[in-house]
Amino acid sequence: MEHTQALKEKLNIPRKIVITTHHKPDADALGSSLGLAGYLIKRGHEVQVITPSDYPGFLHWMKGNDDVIIYDEEDAKVMKVITSKVAEADLIFCLDFSCLSRINGLGELVEKSDSEKVLIDHHQNPQDFAQYVFWDTGAAATAELVYDLLVDMDESDLIDTDIAEALYAGIMTDTGSFRHSNTTKHVHEVVGQLIGHGADINKVSRLIYDNNSPERMKFLGWALYENLTIIPDLETAYFSISADDLTRFKSKTGDTEGIVNYALSMEGVKIAAMFTEREEGVKISFRSVTEIAVNEIAAEYFNGGGHKNAAGGKSDLSLEDTVDKFLTILREHKKEKLKTTY
Ligand code: 5GP
Ligand code: MN
Secondary structure, eight states: OTTHHHHHHHTTSOOEEEEEEOSSOOHHHHHHHHHHHHHHHHTTOEEEEEESSOOOGGGTTSTTGGGOEEOOTTOHHHHHHHHHHHHHOSEEEEESOOOGGGGTHHHHHHHHOOSEEEEEEOOSSOOSOOSEEEEOTTSSOHHHHHHHHHHHTTOGGGOOHHHHHHHHHHHHHHTTTTTSTTOOHHHHHHHHHHHHTTOOHHHHHHHHHSOOOHHHHHHHHHIIIIIOEEEGGGTEEEEEEOHHHHHHTTOOTTTTTTHHHHHHTSTTOOEEEEEEEETTEEEEEEEEOTTOOHHHHHHHHSSOEEOSSEEEEEESSOHHHHHHHHHHHHHHHHHTTOTTTO
């Protein structure tokens, strides 16, 4: 890409580097961050990964996890370290997000910092804040872009097992285990190379997918049995999870992840949603089949965005009113026969 050579030159001498990623990091956010960190550390840079919030326990196996700082404005000591690291960095890498608003208060610190910024991302509509941009919505995962960048910089020899497994985790999850339409020939080629660098794909898959707590399994069982609502005429199915439900099932970070996909897995369902009542408002996950663009619904009505078939947003309305709003929107769109935005 255009900025590869310039970045390579910038990295010619040891730099102070901060890597950050989006709120509630998923396997692509954390895997691309820690994979990149692993490479930069090998190159002699001083690297700090900072996440805007905590992330699920099934990601804690990645090398470098213990050195990640989680942004927490309630903890003055943590905030002091973060503020000085962000202010003093030569380079700040922003991975798997492209709007600084997606990283909460950390976004303001990053915006204020004089450091040069590097954006590596595959989401739509990037904000213009970085000097080095590696942005491609055609990429299935940010981890894929990190891999491509290392190859383009002629640095792929430095990819070891730990880096390969972190990057593989991002690609595996963002392609829904190589089932989504973003799973290209290139994705498989990259994965082939990562296996060549030592990635144990069975191990990574087990660590991420076969690590459910009994509480999460019970929550899933309950959600499918009692919570799932199916609206056949709208070809839609959704979950609506209240704060009390989360408490009842002792829900931890990551426990709700992936559940929306069960709604989409049903015969006749083209749009799936999950509404979750959180402290900061109702968080929404949308999924859809190929021809329907849920990111448009997320952006237009729910202050969000994302990919065509996997998007998200938020709402300040109550849980019930948010669900009603969603159903009203779908009915209106159906009436207008706007098939693509439906
Ligand atoms: P998930 O449903 O797994 O939380 O998110 C799916 C995708 O939707 C994410 O990869 C991200 O691209 C996008 N997304 C989720 N929540 C938001 C949000 O609040 N704002 C934006 N812009 N995108 C979101
Ligand atoms: Mn991603």
